[in-house]
Amino acid sequence: MKFTDAEQHAESLNLLRDVRDFLAAWPPHPMRREMLDRINEHLASPTSMLVTSAQHPRVAETGTSVGKRVIQARLVGDELTICRPGEPRDWVNDDLLLLRLSRGEKMLLREEASSLSPVLAP
Numbered sequence: 001m002k003f004t005d006a007e008q009h010a011e012s013l014n015l016l017r018d019v020r021d022f023l024a025a026w027p028p029h030p031m032r033r034e035m036l037d038r039i040n041e042h043l044a045s046p047t048s049m050l051v052t053s054a055q056h057p058r059v060a061e062t063g064t065s066v067g068k069r070v071i072q073a074r075l076v077g078d079e080l081t082i083c084r085p086g087e088p089r090d091w092v093n094d095d096l097l098l099l100r101l102s103r104g105e106k107m108l109l110r111e112e113a114s115s116l117s118p119v120l121a122p
Contacts (some may be wrong), residue, residue, distance in 0.1 A: 004111055006056055013048055060107035061085055062100065068092050070100055073107055 003011075020039045040113055042048060059077045070092050072085035084091050091097075 004056060013043065017043065056114040058109035059112050060109045061109055062105050064092065064096075070097060071105055071107070072113070073109065075109055 069085040074081045
């Protein structure tokens with residue numbers, strides 16, 4: 001699985017919060033207090049707040065060998081939406097859609113801003 005820089009940054013900030021909480025549980029010490037202040041300042045910075053609160057939409061599509069789009073997925077936070085892409089006149093037949101869904105379709109999610117290229121299934 002590939003992660004965006006923002007997702008990796010958010011995970012690092014979560015780890016830093018855990019470190020802060022761990023250090024704060026120890027008996028008070030001037031050097032530890034100084035480090036805790038620096039950590040809290042970093043976590044309160046506007047950039048850190050944006051990274052932590054951002055939900056980066058990720059999308060994926062699958063297609064046929066002739067380029068017909070079959071399934072589209074969009075993940076925002078913990079919410080996943082799966083649909084048929086395009087207009088009803090462009091949809092593949094129901095049998096193909098159900099076959100792909102029932103056997104489990106693997107898709108690579110990418111940031112929404114990137115261009116989508118269908119992943120061809122065998």
